[in-house]
Amino acid sequence: MTAQSSAASTPTGPGGPRIRVGSAPDSWGVWFPDDPVQVPWQRFLDEVSASGYEWIELGPYGYLPTDPSRLADELGARGLRVSAGTVFEHLHRPDSWDAVWRQVTDVAALTRAVGGTHVVVIPDVWRDHRTGAAVEPRDLPAEGWARLATGMDRLGRAVQEEYGLSVAFHPHADSHVGHQHDIERFLAETDPSYVPLCLDTGHVSYYGGDNLDLIRRYPERIGYLHLKQVDPAVIERVHAEDIPFPQAVQLGAMIEPPNGVPDLPPLLEAVEELGLDVFAIVEHDLYPCDPDLPFGIAQRTHRHIGSCGLRSLEIGTPRTAVPGGGRA
Numbered sequence: 001m002t003a004q005s006s007a008a009s010t011p012t013g014p015g016g017p018r019i020r021v022g023s024a025p026d027s028w029g030v031w032f033p034d035d036p037v038q039v040p041w042q043r044f045l046d047e048v049s050a051s052g053y054e055w056i057e058l059g060p061y062g063y064l065p066t067d068p069s070r071l072a073d074e075l076g077a078r079g080l081r082v083s084a085g086t087v088f089e090h091l092h093r094p095d096s097w098d099a100v101w102r103q104v105t106d107v108a109a110l111t112r113a114v115g116g117t118h119v120v121v122i123p124d125v126w127r128d129h130r131t132g133a134a135v136e137p138r139d140l141p142a143e144g145w146a147r148l149a150t151g152m153d154r155l156g157r158a159v160q161e162e163y164g165l166s167v168a169f170h171p172h173a174d175s176h177v178g179h180q181h182d183i184e185r186f187l188a189e190t191d192p193s194y195v196p197l198c199l200d201t202g203h204v205s206y207y208g209g210d211n212l213d214l215i216r217r218y219p220e221r222i223g224y225l226h227l228k229q230v231d232p233a234v235i236e237r238v239h240a241e242d243i244p245f246p247q248a249v250q251l252g253a254m255i256e257p258p259n260g261v262p263d264l265p266p267l268l269e270a271v272e273e274l275g276l277d278v279f280a281i282v283e284h285d286l287y288p289c290d291p292d293l294p295f296g297i298a299q300r301t302h303r304h305i306g307s308c309g310l311r312s313l314e315i316g317t318p319r320t321a322v323p324g325g326g327r328a
Contacts, residue, residue: 016311017271017275018276019268019310020278020314021053021227021282022053022054022056022279022280023048023055024059024281027282027301029289030287038287038291041063049078049319050318051299052315053282053298053302055082056075056080056083056281058084058085058086058110066106066110068114071114075114081115082115083281084117084118085119086119086120086121087104088121088124090123091148091155092151094147096151100155101155104158108162108163112164112165118168118279119167120198121152121155126174127174132246140176148177148186149190152167153190166196166223167194168224170226171183172203173203173245178203196223197222198223199211199214199224202226202227202228205229206253212262212270215267215270215271216270219274222271222274224278225280225281226283227257227280229254229256230261231252234248234252235248249286249287256297257301265308268305268308
């Protein structure tokens, strides 16, 4: 069985569908391996565990310990497991393979060592992430699309064969694969055997896309989920003023469920109806944020998703105490 087929994009067996819900450093305002405004990694692990989640992503490589034994011990002490690592790619650019693959090897090796099954692959943005200045054209030319599709097929196959993991391609705001028509083109030009989709509900909604439509029309491509919502009023301003994504986040573009769009219960019901075994990782872009803010959001979001009442949800139980010694 290939990594892709075992990962999440085919129907389950007699046990029925399974949606394993977790969270990620992103929901604690973590975007970089090391940044003084971010919460320390120990606090993230303590609070994500106390919120009730049992699955996490690694976040930016180097934020969590990169020694597999130490990381496994830290996770085990808190009842946590890893679903995926994350990398960025710029395979649409000429001669980009070596640089992308060097990044992937570190992340894939650590992900495999601690029992993860996926590498979430995010396309680099066409604007500078800190300044918002354009660093390349907003629209990807035909030759760029060809390089991206060929490169992602190669990457997905290499990650499967060399690490036994599945990639999950993550469309992203301010990237060349963000609008629904971009996502559909990407799916049409890549091989489903090697390139499942990470459907990020917030990033699809950021450009007015229809998550339910994508789930229903491309069931064989849904390999992984990121759960988030956007604030329609903020998004309207973002597009009217062409505000870069980092500044949009600071304005509150991503909002705590159930206060934004898309409505998450119908999406999870649609995934359950497909009979998939899939990770659904909560992400709430918050960078930068008050370090005391994420924990309460995580607790309330856990309760909201857990209240959906779906039989397939595996979401864990909140703890009464934070493992590091604080109170939940």
